[in-house]
Amino acid sequence: MTPANRKHLIATDLEQNQQAVIAVIGNPNTGKSTLFNLLTGMRQKVANYPGVTVEKRIGELNIGERRFQLIDLPGTYSLAAHSPDERAAIDVLLGRIADMPPPDAVLVVVDATNIKRNLFVATEVLELGIPVVIALNMVDLAAAQNIHVDADALAARLNTTVIATIAAASGQNNLEPLKEALARAVDEEVQQPWALIEDVKHAAEKLASDTTREFQAQATDEVVQPVAAYEIQRALIDKGGEAEKHLVAEFGESLSLRLQTLRDQLSPDQTLAERDAHHRYAHITSVLDGIVQTPSGQLKRSWSERIDQFVSHPILGSLLFVLVMATVFQAVFSWATPLMDLIDTGAGWTTAQVYAILPEGAIASLLADGVVAGVGSVIIFLPQILILFAFIIVLEDSGYMARAAFLMDRSMRWCGLSGHSFVPMLSSFACAVPAIMGTRVIPDTRDRIATIMAAPFMTCSARLPVYALLIAAFIPPQHYFYGLINLQGLVLLGLYLLGIVGGVLTAFLLKRTVLRGSTPTFLMELPPYRTPNIKSVLLRLMERAKAFLVRAGTVIFFVSVVVWGLAYFPRSEILAVEFERQKLLVESSVQVEAEREQAIARLENELSAAQMEQSLLGRMGKTIAPLFKPLGWDWKLSAAVIASFPAREVVIAVLGTTYAVGADVEAEDAGLRERVRNAAWPDGRKVFTPGIALGLMVFYALCLQCAATVAIIRRETNSWRWPAFAWFYMTGLGYLGAYACAQLG
């Protein structure tokens, strides 16, 4: 698109009062996302760029009467794309994203403490001719290091607007100069693109025009989109990069040969990337000459570096890491309890209200046993998830997580992964879905898939109620070492470790077989430590809470209602009549009121169990029971396990119904524990022997019972092959584990 066309587009947009688009770009760890959050507040939405699994974050910025669309681009050190994230950033800048106009202005966020390196991408964006505003961020940290940048002089030399900002401490009022600059930039005249290395630009333009013409000649009946000269320019400079891959895929291998010929002609002595970097840094050095004051003489070590001496130390840092993680998990389980109890009480109160208001029957049961018990049993984990994510976000924003990934790199390399995989694996302890989405930061495809396959093994929050129920029912609360070690706690720890070992071994095996390849060097910038911005942390937490609640309100609601329907229908009239007969008998024969109520309650539970046995779920359970017979499971357990394949936490509600407890089927419910413990075969043998109970726990630790995880693996790998493999592999492992445990007796 020519500048004239773009200007026309802008004019049309403004005339029609549509939102102008501002792209936000910058190096990682420059406070870019914090600034974006502060500018847009809650007016954000997150989606994917078309065809790729790169997150697109769009927000709305209001300046006076005008509204703008802000796009937070993935952090990048240059426009040389070597990952799908960086590719998406360039596509946005070039206006190559479907349904998204090219940006009217670009906000480049620059770290004032590292201005030379940050201006690399800024100068590349300036070459595009799009109006640019530079946010000179973290000027407070720069001042603390005795680095002073003359923003006005920098603006004059770069011929653009430069605004000093402190994102971590900014309130809305402090951002007014930046907002005004952005509003002005959108109305600015678009310049002709230019280039630091003119001959490369000219060669790229010629090749773009030749390629377009040749393809137009071949495609007689359709109009060929002109090849972007800038993309050819990028392909020339970034040999083997995303631009070259994209062009070769579109125009064939011959283009690759022509690119190489041009490279040899343009830069015979060094690579074009080296030539570009030399020119660019020379230009940046001349721009900064005299306008940046840096401390002279021996640099005093910054407090960030002093902390790093301890935090990044192989032994001390690892000990601190274990301590931090222990605190995080302790907090997840202990701090969440009051809130979880509150939600539990709320669910119990709602159930009681449903039964109090509605007459006894199917509708009351649907609402109480289906909707409230099902959705409530999932929502109860919201506090745990929010506490875990609050820790992760604060640790990320403070700069600690980068150190943790650096420390874990050595351990991860043992199983063929790198430090990139650490944060997604850690996130899996809350939920595998965001963790799998988080693997997008891993640049190597093989590493990414190995991490995706390992992540669902980690003990997510949905496994917790299953473990809580089974441990409380079958593991005696014995204490050892003067009460310091609790056997139940040890079993829980063992199940967590089993998940970790399962994931690590899976990655190890995959990286040595189908995903064989060298582990890439893990290079990452250690950002300076900083105080997280509370508003930004809260915004991200609310985003997580919203996604979780939406899931509880859709998938879990659906599963709860359908499982209730399967467990409730069809109803047997004969059983109902028999129950009424026995009830009358009890009422007439038992004189003591308490005993009579107890007897009737027992009858109701027995009726519920009998109705369940002949329901659709019961029949299905009996049909598939032979499959689980080697594991020692009865049909009720088989049915509950099958019903929990879409979402493992559903098993609690299904077990509650199958073992006929009635309304309250929470894991902590002693009634359910007792019923499970006393469940017996028709010949009187106990269903749950220690081996079978342990086997069930192992099954839940290893099996992939989560439709959302299967869907997200499909989405992230763009194939059904990997989710199918993950499902069969994990379910097979769970089955074998449960079988081995069942042999213990």
Add this chain to the structure above:
Amino acid sequence: MNSQQQEWLALGIVCLVAAVFVMRWLRQRKQGGSGCSQCPKSSCTSTPSEK
């Protein structure tokens, strides 16, 4: 409402919920999403491939 009427109504609700969910899932699939519901629907603009 007697118990039999209640059962019919409950069965109708279960079928309706199942139908709405399946239709919603199919529509999401048609639009190119994975069919998962991790993100709010209003935010999901993913399409199968670049046009």
